[in-house]
Amino acid sequence: MDGVALVQARISEIQARFAVPVRRTGSSNWATAASAAGLTGSDAVSASTSAGGGTASEAAVVAEAQKYIGVPYLWGGTDPAKGLDCSGFTQLVFGNLGIDLPRVSSQQATAGKAVASLASARPGDLVFFDHDSSRPGIDHVGIYIGGGKMIAAPQPGEAVKVQDVGNPVAIRRVLPEASAATLPAASTASLAGVPYADLFTRAGNRHGVDPALLAAVASQESGFDSGAVSPAGAQGLMQFMPTTARGLGVNPLDPASAVDGAARYLSDLSAQFGSTSLALAAYNAGPGTVSRYGGIPPYPETQNYVRNVLTKAEAYR
Numbered sequence: 001m002d003g004v005a006l007v008q009a010r011i012s013e014i015q016a017r018f019a020v021p022v023r024r025t026g027s028s029n030w031a032t033a034a035s036a037a038g039l040t041g042s043d044a045v046s047a048s049t050s051a052g053g054g055t056a057s058e059a060a061v062v063a064e065a066q067k068y069i070g071v072p073y074l075w076g077g078t079d080p081a082k083g084l085d086c087s088g089f090t091q092l093v094f095g096n097l098g099i100d101l102p103r104v105s106s107q108q109a110t111a112g113k114a115v116a117s118l119a120s121a122r123p124g125d126l127v128f129f130d131h132d133s134s135r136p137g138i139d140h141v142g143i144y145i146g147g148g149k150m151i152a153a154p155q156p157g158e159a160v161k162v163q164d165v166g167n168p169v170a171i172r173r174v175l176p177e178a179s180a181a182t183l184p185a186a187s188t189a190s191l192a193g194v195p196y197a198d199l200f201t202r203a204g205n206r207h208g209v210d211p212a213l214l215a216a217v218a219s220q221e222s223g224f225d226s227g228a229v230s231p232a233g234a235q236g237l238m239q240f241m242p243t244t245a246r247g248l249g250v251n252p253l254d255p256a257s258a259v260d261g262a263a264r265y266l267s268d269l270s271a272q273f274g275s276t277s278l279a280l281a282a283y284n285a286g287p288g289t290v291s292r293y294g295g296i297p298p299y300p301e302t303q304n305y306v307r308n309v310l311t312k313a314e315a316y317r
Contacts, residue, residue, distance in 0.1 A: 058175065061124035062208040064093045065143045065151040070274045071160045073153045086141050089153040089160055090126060093143060099174060105141040112174035118165065122146070123208055124175050127168035138170065145208035147264070149271075162271035191215055191316055195224040196237065199256055203263035213276065214263055216312035217283065220305065226255045238262040280306045 074083025078092065087105040094101050101108050109128045115121050121144050129140040142152030142165065150165040191197035194215050204211035221239035222228040234241050236252035238259060245252040250261030262283075269279035273290060281296040282289070284305045289297050296303060 058123040058205055059208075059210065060097055061093065061143065061175065062145045062151075063210055064096055065089075065145070066208070066270065066276075068093070068160045069151065069162065069271070071153070073156055073158050073160070075156065077153075084153045084160060086153045090141050090143055094174065101174065106138040108141055109138045109170050109172060112172045115171035115173050118148075118168065118171065121171050122173070123205060124173075126172045126174060127165055128170040128172070129166070130169050144171070145267075146206050147208075147267070149208070149267075162267075194316060196226075196255055196259060199259040203260045206260070207263040207267040209263045209266050209270075210313065210317075212316035213266070213309070213313045214259060215316050216309045217262060217266070217280070218259070219312050220309050226258070227253065277306050277310070280309050 068080055068084065068089060071080045071089075072083045073085060075085050076088070077083035077085050078088040080092070084092065087101075087103060087108055090105075090108060091101045091103060101111055105128060108126060112126070115125055118127075121127070123144060123146045125144045127142050127144050127150055128138045129142075130136065130138060132139050140152070142150035142163075144150050144165060145162070148165055149162050151160065151162050153160045154163065191200060191211060194200070196218065197211075197215070200211040200214040200218070203209070204214050218224055218237050221234075222237050224237065226237040228237070228239065229235050230239060232241070234252075235245070236258045237255050238252065238261070240248070240250060240252040240258065240261065242252070244250075244265075245258075245261070248261045248265060251257040252261075266279050266283060269282045269287065270276060272287065273279055273282060277296060278290055281302050285297050285299060285302045289302075296306060
């Protein structure tokens with residue numbers, strides 16, 4: 001069994017042990033249930049809300065949606081302990097953040113306001129599809145996370161996952177305009193005084209990564225020193241090895257390029273391994289090492305790295 005399969009098996013084990021369904025108000029019971037099942041760290045990302053009125057920010061929607069990656073598809077499903085269908089997933093995510101959506105995708109396609117095109121879409125927008133040519137009308141929905149990607153519950157036999165958005169037939173924005181701005185109020189406030197806060201916030205929103213997590217990685221990697229070079233040759237604010245930087249098309253000594261590249265890289269790693277902790281372990285020790293061990297490698301350096309970054313991220317939120 002490869003590393004990704006092991007991660008999915010772990011997720012299935014956790015889901016099987018859930019005793020309390022996720023409610024649509026208050027804090028997410030997913031985090032509570034995951035903790036009770038033995039999943040620690042920030043695999044269940046805490047959802048921040050904007051300062052005014054308790055509405056969800058773009059970053060909070062993406063973080064909330066990421067919690068359910070790996071939950072199996074179940075037609076009519078609204079309980080992640082059993083499974084979710086596409087509209088059950090989107091209703092749950094937004095409900096946990098205080099925004100009520102209709103139950104089915106065709107009704108959700110009337111919520112909020114229309115977005116003209118994918119080029120105008122922002123993280124947190126709903127993207128709709130008509131996959132059944134024999135029955136015209138909306139029959140599928142996902143949550144756009146930026147970069148041409150969405151998180152959705154695809155179809156029977158699959159699980160909630162990050163995938164290419166393709167060509168939606170409709171896009172709707174249900175977040176209040178104040179929360180759909182480039183810099184969510186909560187993220188800006190929580191990173192006040194942190195070096196390069198604007199870069200972390202902008203890149204995090206663009207690629208669906210918690211800005212506080214990006215700041216924590218920079219703190220752990222370089223102490224916010226954009227000119228740092230490690231004995232092993234890692235460079236810059238986010239400490240990319242030259243080969244990794246070239247593969248990502250990143251200039252590691254340019255803070256804006258490095259932070260954007262790190263956000264893209266962490267987003268890809270989170271999608272590959274299904275959790276923030278494993279993504280951080282792969283950032284530190286390499287994706288191949290995480291796959292080989294089927295989890296966080298038994299290296300004190302990597303284990304301490306993951307623990308320290310998650311602790312710092314909590315402090316920045």
